Amino acid sequence: MTGNKYPLSTQLCINGKLVDSHSSERYSLFNPVDDSLFCDQVQYAAAEDVDAAVEAAEAAFKGPWRKFTATQRGEALVKLSALILEHKEELAYLDGTPTGKTAAITEAEFAASILRYYAGWADKYPGESYPGEDGMVKIVRQEPLGVCVGINPWNGPIAIMAMKLGPALAMGNVIILKPSEKTPLASNRLAFLASESGILPPGVFQSLSGAGATGAMLASHMRVRKVSFTGSIPTGKKIQEAAAKSNLKRVTLELGGKSPSGIFEDCDFDNAVWWSVFAITQNTGQACYAASRVYVQEGIADKFVEAFTKGMSEKINELAPLADKTQLSRVSSFFQRDAGKTQILVGGKQHGDKGCYWEPTVFYNPEKDAQVYNEEIFGPVACISTFKDEEEFLRLANDTEYGLMAGVFTQDINRAMRISSELDSGVVGINCVSTISLQTPFGGSKQSGIGREMSHYALRSYSEPKTVLINMNY
Ligand code: NAD
Numbered sequence: 001m002t003g004n005k006y007p008l009s010t011q012l013c014i015n016g017k018l019v020d021s022h023s024s025e026r027y028s029l030f031n032p033v034d035d036s037l038f039c040d041q042v043q044y045a046a047a048e049d050v051d052a053a054v055e056a057a058e059a060a061f062k063g064p065w066r067k068f069t070a071t072q073r074g075e076a077l078v079k080l081s082a083l084i085l086e087h088k089e090e091l092a093y094l095d096g097t098p099t100g101k102t103a104a105i106t107e108a109e110f111a112a113s114i115l116r117y118y119a120g121w122a123d124k125y126p127g128e129s130y131p132g133e134d135g136m137v138k139i140v141r142q143e144p145l146g147v148c149v150g151i152n153p154w155n156g157p158i159a160i161m162a163m164k165l166g167p168a169l170a171m172g173n174v175i176i177l178k179p180s181e182k183t184p185l186a187s188n189r190l191a192f193l194a195s196e197s198g199i200l201p202p203g204v205f206q207s208l209s210g211a212g213a214t215g216a217m218l219a220s221h222m223r224v225r226k227v228s229f230t231g232s233i234p235t236g237k238k239i240q241e242a243a244a245k246s247n248l249k250r251v252t253l254e255l256g257g258k259s260p261s262g263i264f265e266d267c268d269f270d271n272a273v274w275w276s277v278f279a280i281t282q283n284t285g286q287a288c289y290a291a292s293r294v295y296v297q298e299g300i301a302d303k304f305v306e307a308f309t310k311g312m313s314e315k316i317n318e319l320a321p322l323a324d325k326t327q328l329s330r331v332s333s334f335f336q337r338d339a340g341k342t343q344i345l346v347g348g349k350q351h352g353d354k355g356c357y358w359e360p361t362v363f364y365n366p367e368k369d370a371q372v373y374n375e376e377i378f379g380p381v382a383c384i385s386t387f388k389d390e391e392e393f394l395r396l397a398n399d400t401e402y403g404l405m406a407g408v409f410t411q412d413i414n415r416a417m418r419i420s421s422e423l424d425s426g427v428v429g430i431n432c433v434s435t436i437s438l439q440t441p442f443g444g445s446k447q448s449g450i451g452r453e454m455s456h457y458a459l460r461s462y463s464e465p466k467t468v469l470i471n472m473n474y
Pocket residue numbers: 151152153154155156178179180181210211212213214215216217219230231232233235236238239253254255256257287288289376378404443444448449
């Protein structure tokens with residue numbers, strides 16, 4: 001393609017080189033700001049490419065990467081982090097353009113900080129040893145798994161890439177990333193740069209752009225030892241099934257959400273309004289942890305609904321578009337299905353006549369069987385309902401198969417702590433919601449996922465304990 005700010009890395013990155021796929025099919029990416037063509041030459045990995053990448057990964061794992069000490073792995077991650085910062089505009093352009101993301105540079109900076117965080121862990125993750133009075137010295141080592149795969153979504157592609165690369169490489173694994181078909185270019189490019197710059201030996205970090213079929217081949221590959229998946233619940237279930245049916249590879253699943261947030265009468269009102277609007281409009285609502293179900297206590301309901309609706313309306317010219325036409329038609333389909341089951345206070349339609357913009361939308365007191373109330377919409381669309389007391393809030397908040405994030409807004413610390421322990425959720429925010437921290441585990445309960453990313457919990461999931469028993473009795 002001509003006219004692009006940076007070359008478009010449409011080829012696969014296998015064993016440190018950009019190579020053509022064995023498939024001759026090519027795919028297009030469009031810019032959702034104005035529907036213009038961005039790239040029409042994206043390559044998708046075929047079965048031969050998947051096998052070649054797994055072979056190169058195994059060779060790197062048994063060969064040059066094994067020779068890196070833990071400290072050297074940490075140093076490599078520091079350099080990889082710096083490489084992301086050096087190329088942050090380019091990476092942001094490659095993945096931000098086909099999804100219309102305005103905050104892609106900030107996301108690349110966050111990705112760099114994730115790698116720096118894991119760089120620190122590489123030579124600090126301890127093993128264990130136990131008393132040897134019985135004549136046995138017992139040691140537990142944390143060993144790498146080998147060839148790992150990260151299958152990624154499009155909504156936070158650069159940060160999620162780092163969430164998989166960081167812990168996998170820190171623990172001494174090698175990794176193949178399969179980026180979303182909507183955001184393939186930054187992943188291919190970073191894998192190439194990491195090897196070209198000499199930071200990582202070829203085969204340690206590879207990238208295979210592709211659709212679901214490429215992901216499925218990796219999830220069922222007999223020589224892949226772990227798959228870490230971020231994406232939707234239906235795909236997560238297929239991946240777990242493929243892993244079980246092939247070689248029982250380890251599986252981490254980071255899936256969707258329909259997160260609740262409870263606004264109590266004694267909250268700091270302006271803080272609660274700010275977070276509630278931010279939660280469902282950041283990344284145009286295309287965030288797994290978006291608090292899309294807002295519950296407000298009856299005594300402040302009128303005032304809060306008015307302020308929240310005003311805050312949402314004011315975002316109209318600030319929001320980036322939805323990621324593409326598929327996402328636009330997905331969001332709009334909810335409105336046709338649920339006609340009559342809810343009242344729309346603001347929004348509810350496409351914004352403008354070009355691109356994929358959607359008006360920030362607020363549904364008021366939707367019926368409890370409405371799809372907008374129960375399903376992840378993945379757009380700037382919130383449902384707001386009222387509740388009487390703590391008990392009712394908890395019943396409503398927990399009445400879902402999702403369990404990724406929840407929020408509670410109150411100035412009563414006892415209430416906040418009580419509610420945080422009763423919410424079925426992997427993460428609970430008190431006086432904040434829909435946010436993430438480097439140092440703490442992130443992931444969901446119930447159908448929102450299995451396992452955790454971020455923090456040292458992720459290191460566990462990229463390693464396996466090996467017990468060594470030393471007999472001192474002979
Ligand atoms: P998706 O499930 O459609 O696709 C995710 C990835 O899986 C893509 O790379 C896709 O090509 C691949 N894939 C599709 N079918 C596959 C198969 N059968 N086998 C293997 N791989 C396959 O999800 P999406 O639309 O890209 O992302 C949006 C979803 O991701 C939302 O549900 C969102 O909540 C979730 N998400 C979760 C988190 C989290 O940390 N919990 C973070 C971001 C996004």
